[in-house]
Amino acid sequence: MIKQYLITDPSFYTSNPTEVVQKLLHVKAKYQPDYICLRDKQTTDYISLATMVAKASLQDERTKLYLHTDFKLAYELGCDGVHLPSNALHVTPNAKALGLEVIVSTHTFEEVEEAQKRGADAITFSPIFATPNKGEPLGLEKLKEINDRIRVKCFALGGIINIEQVKACEEVGVYGFASIRFFID
Numbered sequence: 001m002i003k004q005y006l007i008t009d010p011s012f013y014t015s016n017p018t019e020v021v022q023k024l025l026h027v028k029a030k031y032q033p034d035y036i037c038l039r040d041k042q043t044t045d046y047i048s049l050a051t052m053v054a055k056a057s058l059q060d061e062r063t064k065l066y067l068h069t070d071f072k073l074a075y076e077l078g079c080d081g082v083h084l085p086s087n088a089l090h091v092t093p094n095a096k097a098l099g100l101e102v103i104v105s106t107h108t109f110e111e112v113e114e115a116q117k118r119g120a121d122a123i124t125f126s127p128i129f130a131t132p133n134k135g136e137p138l139g140l141e142k143l144k145e146i147n148d149r150i151r152v153k154c155f156a157l158g159g160i161i162n163i164e165q166v167k168a169c170e171e172v173g174v175y176g177f178a179s180i181r182f183f184i185d
Contacts, residue, residue: 002169003176005103005124005155006033006183007083008040015043017052024058027183032062034176037083037103039068047073054079066103071095081121086111092118103155107138109146116152123150124178127158129165134158144172 054077059065064080071082081101104115127134153175
């Protein structure tokens with residue numbers, strides 16, 4: 001089975017730290033994801049949310065915990081890494097200098113090349129399948145083309161909501177898949 005990367009979204013997890021932790025502990029027990037990324041672009045207090053999640057025993061030898069964008073906070077809280085949006089590619093070396101693993105969101109081959117050049121450990125490439133508000137899906141063929149040309153680990157992302165789609169991504173040969181909705185009950 002390819003690696004599983006759970007990404008949170010406040011529309012499913014809320015921005016309430018206690019609720020987020022409860023839901024993540026439940027989802028972790030059920031799906032055993034290899035990676036979890038705390039992504040919440042709506043909260044006014046990401047620091048408190050991240051602090052509570054970092055202290056919740058989600059991170060262990062089986063599951064890596066990443067924060068979204070804030071690499072300094074990820075370092076301070078002892079997280080495994082940071083997931084950077086494509087517009088923050090330039091801070092990859094800063095995060096790497098702190099010993100963090102870095103995953104970068106990419107949508108074009110140029111972004112993938114730039115992420116590699118700057119030392120990213122992995123990328124997400126998206127959207128593979130139809131996803132609300134994410135534009136035209138790039139598809140499995142484009143995913144394979146990208147994956148075959150790169151040296152970094154590649155997570156398929158975007159519209160992956162069922163096991164058939166996971167298997168299709170696995171057949172392409174990617175390292176893993178990332179999803180918000182796949183991990184929702």
